Amino acid sequence: MIETVQQFILALLANELVVAVILSVLPLVFVIIYTLVVLYTEMKVAAHIQDRVAYMMTGWHGILQPIADMIKLLLKEDIIPEKADRILFRVAPYVTFAGSYAAFAVLPFTSIYIGANIHLGAFFLIASGSIVVVGILMAGWSSNNKWSLLGGLRSAAQMVSYEIPTALALVIVAMITGSLNLQEITKFQDGGIHNWLIFGGPFPLKTKLLLLPFTLITFIILFVASIAEVNRTPFDLPEAESELVQGFFTEYSGLRFAMFYLSEYANLFVVSALSVSLFLGGWSSPFGSVLSGPVWGIFWFVSKAYVLVLLQIWVRWTLPRLRVDQLMYVSWKVLTPWLFVCLLAVGAILVSVE
Amino acid sequence: MLTEFGKIFIFFLLGIGLVAAGLVTAWLLRPARPYPEKRATYECGEEPIGSPWVRLNVRFYIIALIFLIFDVEVVFLFPWALVYRNLGLFGLFEMVVFLGILFVGYAYVWAKGDLSWDKPTPQIPTLHSRVHFSEGDLQTPSEQRR
Numbered sequence: 199m200i201e202t203v204q205q206f207i208l209a210l211l212a213n214e215l216v217v218a219v220i221l222s223v224l225p226l227v228f229v230i231i232y233t234l235v236v237l238y239t240e241m242k243v244a245a246h247i248q249d250r251v252a253y254m255m256t257g258w259h260g261i262l263q264p265i266a267d268m269i270k271l272l273l274k275e276d277i278i279p280e281k282a283d284r285i286l287f288r289v290a291p292y293v294t295f296a297g298s299y300a301a302f303a304v305l306p307f308t309s310i311y312i313g314a315n316i317h318l319g320a321f322f323l324i325a326s327g328s329i330v331v332v333g334i335l336m337a338g339w340s341s342n343n344k345w346s347l348l349g350g351l352r353s354a355a356q357m358v359s360y361e362i363p364t365a366l367a368l369v370i371v372a373m374i375t376g377s378l379n380l381q382e383i384t385k386f387q388d389g390g391i392h393n394w395l396i397f398g399g400p401f402p403l404k405t406k407l408l409l410l411p412f413t414l415i416t417f418i419i420l421f422v423a424s425i426a427e428v429n430r431t432p433f434d435l436p437e438a439e440s441e442l443v444q445g446f447f448t449e450y451s452g453l454r455f456a457m458f459y460l461s462e463y464a465n466l467f468v469v470s471a472l473s474v475s476l477f478l479g480g481w482s483s484p485f486g487s488v489l490s491g492p493v494w495g496i497f498w499f500v501s502k503a504y505v506l507v508l509l510q511i512w513v514r515w516t517l518p519r520l521r522v523d524q525l526m527y528v529s530w531k532v533l534t535p536w537l538f539v540c541l542l543a544v545g546a547i548l549v550s551v552e
Numbered sequence: 553m554l555t556e557f558g559k560i561f562i563f564f565l566l567g568i569g570l571v572a573a574g575l576v577t578a579w580l581l582r583p584a585r586p587y588p589e590k591r592a593t594y595e596c597g598e599e600p601i602g603s604p605w606v607r608l609n610v611r612f613y614i615i616a617l618i619f620l621i622f623d624v625e626v627v628f629l630f631p632w633a634l635v636y637r638n639l640g641l642f643g644l645f646e647m648v649v650f651l652g653i654l655f656v657g658y659a660y661v662w663a664k665g666d667l668s669w670d671k672p673t674p675q676i677p678t679l680h681s682r683v684h685f686s687e688g689d690l691q692t693p694s695e696q697r698r
Binding site for chain 1: 556557559562563564566567568571572575577578579582583584585586588590591592594595596600605606608612615616623633640641644647648655662667669
């Protein structure tokens with residue numbers, strides 16, 4: 199009996215498709231656990247910033263609260279407004295979450311694991327971000343609600359505006375590393391904290407010092423743009439609750455509503471992980487060969503991304519919301535020109551060195 | 553057999569699958585007792601007035617157009633960036649020319665004020681007529697009656 203089971207499992211593992219599916223499920227498990235952790239962190243950090251304690255009742259210091267929330271949302275009645283466009287209304291959560299989950303395919307969690315090792319990795323990540331925009335627009339349009347429609351359009355305008363700085367930052371990294379595969383970009387920076395691109399990359403000292411200011415600026419711009427990409431304060435105009443109720447998902451309820459949140463938190467990890475793999479050395483250890491290896495790789499990758507997520511939470515509960523005109527001003531008149539300057543400067547430095 | 557893009561397709565399917573699995577679970581567990589008030593559009597708690605598909609600010613389209621131009625330009629930048637370190641000085645000058653042309657357009661859009669989201673200044677129409685109006689002529693009937 200046991201032998202048959204063993205043989206069955208071995209036969210399954212010999213099938214390429216089964217292995218691929220198993221490997222693709224791992225990030226899904228990670229997303230769910232990570233979302234619960236970040237939900238808890240966000241509420242606690244927010245509360246302590248505002249001198250409150252947040253939830254304390256469910257479990258030790260309210261640690262079971264995210265699970266309780268999840269069960270509550272699962273049991274809520276699902277309401278589709280009578281006048282809504284029923285098909286688009288139902289499809290929108292699928293598109294939004296599938297778009298944000300597809301981005302996990304190109305994230306190198308460790309030196310031996312990457313969902314799909316394609317050459318266009320970082321480029322694909324931007325493309326899948328655009329699919330999320332389509333989902334949000336669908337949700338906004340189908341809800342039959344003025345605020346939802348405005349929220350969806352604002353979200354689309356904002357996400358496309360901030361896609362330009364993100365893509366230009368990627369071009370700068372591609373110039374330095376000569377690759378768009380996040381795994382190869384990470385390998386390029388391997389070998390200690392001094393090799394990370396935020397500190398100028400693995401070049402001789404002189405080149406490094408010349409590149410350092412520009413890579414630093416690029417990183418900061420990418421970080422700002424990534425906050426805008428996930429629609430969080432100070433860029434949370436699409437769901438500005440004082441103006442648009444709950445933005446593009448006002449009419450949603452129950453688990454469909456939760457799916458937009460899940461997608462938002464998944465996106466939050468994706469953009470943080472993108473910054474980490476481009477500029478902060480991805481899975482590579484900050485101490486060179488000490489504490490490095492595939493298992494430590496996962497630890498470093500996730501904890502670096504988590505630090506960036508914490509930073510975004512900190513920003514969210516510190517700054518007030520921008521106005522629409524300020525939002526467009528930041529993207530088109532500040533970030534984009536600075537990135538063009540960085541692009542030309544990095545190009546000139548790389549040419550003059552070689 | 554299974555290409556790398558096939559694996560990405562699996563990721564897409566799994567993303568859809570998770571939502572589907574969650575919604576089916578919720579469908580088995582949740583109550584469903586709709587009545588007209590519940591199924592009405594919520595909007596902001598009041599009864600909605602007028603069609604929700606309102607006329608939109610034209611600036612959304614302008615932003616979309618500018619985005620399209622920049623995005624296409626960035627797509628052209630990617631292949632250049634990947635081989636940049638082999639091209640040397642030639643690559644730099646090629647791209648300075650390319651970016652220069654783009655920059656003219658960018659400066660034009662900036663100067664025309666299409667990058668800013670300021671409110672348009674309202675123009676109050678004034679009446680130019682040779683006919684002389686007395687004060688009372690321009691009042692509405694209800695005001696005259698008062």
